[in-house]
Amino acid sequence: MRWLTPVLALTLAACSGSSPPAAPAAPATAPAPAKAATASPAPSKDVAKTFTPPPADSIPDTPFGKMVREGRAIFTDTQTHAKAYVGNGLNCSNCHLDAGRLPNAAPLWAAWGMYPAYRSKNGHVNTFAERLQGCFRYSMNGKAPPPDSEVIVALESYSYWLAQGAPTGVALAGRGYPKQGFKPPQPPDFARGQKVFETSCALCHGKDGQGQKVAGRYVFPPLWGPDSFNWGAGMHQLNNAAAFIKANMPLGRGGMLSDQDAWDVAMFMDAHERPQDPRFNGNVAETRKKYHDSKMSLYGTVVNGHLLGSGPDR
Structure with missing residues (x-):
């Protein structure tokens, strides 16, 4: 069977995600800073390569931890916990495996620190909340929860908790799909x-x-x-x-x-x-x-x- 029309002849190029802007160069006349006054160094590539999210059993027993648990429940059983915003048979964890923890399966911990970011899909800078809304609209074939809704706040809390200790603005190893x-x-x-x-x-x-x-x-x-x-x-x-x-x-x-x-x-x-x-x-x-x-x-x-x-x- 042949499927490919000439317009679809694939000369394939890998897509790349948005990258943070490069830091401005220091003035040429700036003296070398003393060690005691050195600013916090940029996250090393080694940190980015070795990041591991915290274990699920370490979610704190606090009001914040309660919201984190709610976000995890929404993520793993979206059909039950965010039913009003879902229009198909999927859960978030169908594409983001292991409750959003697995590297190379678009893990939440690698996404959190990369927003706000410009997305060509909608032509403007998106907040993380807006990115989550898009998942409901497209991947879940549903409707976007309001940005201040409990559903979005819970998912943001869960993502933030998973990413604790991760550098921000760094494309962590395992982000997205390889x-x-x-x-x-x-x-x-x-x-x-x-x-x-x-x-x-x-x-x-x-x-x-x-x-x-x-x-x-x-x-x-x-x-x-x-x-x-x-x-x-x-x-x-x-x-x-x-x-x-x-x-x-x-x-x-x-x-x-x-x-x-x-x-x-x-x-x-x-x-x-x-x-x-x-x-x-x-x-x-x-x-x-x-x-x-x-x-x-x-x-x-x-x-x-x-x-x-x-x-x-x-």
Whole structure:
């Protein structure tokens, strides 16, 4: 099966996150400071490489600790504790593994210290609260909690607590998904990806990719369709999905798949329909041009004769 139209020929480049501005150089005439008057040194690269969040059992038994625990509960069981803001079957911890603690699975402790930050996705500087709101709107296919709501405050508290002792403004090792230099030997292929899915993913996520439930609740999340993340979520982009899969999937056996297999199965997953981008303006082509003009997005492209983003969910 061939999926790739000329417009989608992938010349892939790894995406990079926002970086903090470089510190201004000291004046040329400034004398070398005495040791006693030396300002606090910038965090060393060694600190960034070795950061470990505090253990879960060390959350303090205080009013602040109570809010931290609430944030952890929301994060791991969003369906129960933030139901009013969720529109699909996912929990935050489906993409941010081990309750937001696991390196290379977009851990909360590595994200906290990098905000406020400019995001090209919405064209302005975002606070951490706004970043969390975006997760509800896109990854959870729901609606954004108010920035001063208990849900956002609890999630901020949990993130802050996880990041205690971490340097701020430093891209910690394990942040996000490992995309640096991560390119497929060949362009991603739907047919190859389907084979990878059948052998390495279907056991947990189901042959139809719709996840698996126990007692009416997902124990393994749906990867596409009406109960999955929508077309505005970061995971719909091939490089994000491939990097996450390579580092973390199959669950508990991250790194097992080859680079090519990870990209191929990401292609297969992201070439299925899912809920519409909430920024949809009534026209798929125009929405792609405005929000998805990237080789990493399949939205608005034709795969196996289907225009992705046109629905219905399948």
